[in-house]
Amino acid sequence: MTVKIGHGFDLHRLAPGRPFWLGGLIIESAVGPVGHSDGDVVLHALCDALLGAMGLGDIGEHFPPSDPQWAGAASAQFVGHALSLMAQKGYQPSNVDITIVLEAPKLKPYKEAMRDVIATLVKLPIDCVSVKAKTMEGLGDIGQGQAVAAMVTLLAVQSPS
Ligand code: MG
Numbered sequence: 001m002t003v004k005i006g007h008g009f010d011l012h013r014l015a016p017g018r019p020f021w022l023g024g025l026i027i028e029s030a031v032g033p034v035g036h037s038d039g040d041v042v043l044h045a046l047c048d049a050l051l052g053a054m055g056l057g058d059i060g061e062h063f064p065p066s067d068p069q070w071a072g073a074a075s076a077q078f079v080g081h082a083l084s085l086m087a088q089k090g091y092q093p094s095n096v097d098i099t100i101v102l103e104a105p106k107l108k109p110y111k112e113a114m115r116d117v118i119a120t121l122v123k124l125p126i127d128c129v130s131v132k133a134k135t136m137e138g139l140g141d142i143g144q145g146q147a148v149a150a151m152v153t154l155l156a157v158q159s160p161s
Contacts, residue, residue, distance in 0.1 A: 006053025
C-alpha cells in the first residue's frame with residue numbers, strides 16, 4: 001500500500017490564567033487549555049493523526065500523562081516523535097487538513113502563522129497544510145467557551161527510497 005490516511009481528535013477544557021497554545025502559537029485570550037502538557041489540541045490531534053496513519057496507537061500511549069517527564073511539555077516534541085516513527089516505517093505526510101472548533105477569539109489573524117508553524121513541524125510546504133476554524137454557534141460546552149477542540153486528517157505517502 002502506498003498511501004495511508006490518519007485522523008486525530010482532541011479537546012481540552014479552558015480555564016482562566018493559562019497560556020492558550022494552539023497550533024504551535026500562543027493566541028491572545030483570558031483563558032487557556034487545561035492539560036498536563038501545554039494543552040495544544042491542534043498538535044495533539046496532529047500527533048494522533050500521524051500515529052493513526054501508521055497504526056501506532058495514540059498520544060496517550062506514547063506520552064502518558066502519568067509520566068512526569070511530559071509535564072508542561074511543548075507539544076511540538078510529540079509531533080516530532082510521531083513524525084520520526086512514521087519515517088521509520090518509510091512514510092511521510094503528504095498533506096494535513098485541520099479543523100479547530102473554538103468560540104472565541106476569532107482565529108483568522110492566526111491561521112496563516114499557524115499553517116507556517118505546522119508546515120515546518122511536519123516538513124511540508126505551506127500549501128500542503130490547511131487550517132480551518134469553526135464555532136459551535138453558542139451551543140454546548142465549546143459554544144459556551146469552556147473547551148476547545150481540533151480534528152486533523154492527513155494523508156501519508158511512502159517516502160522516496
Ligand atoms: Mg490533548
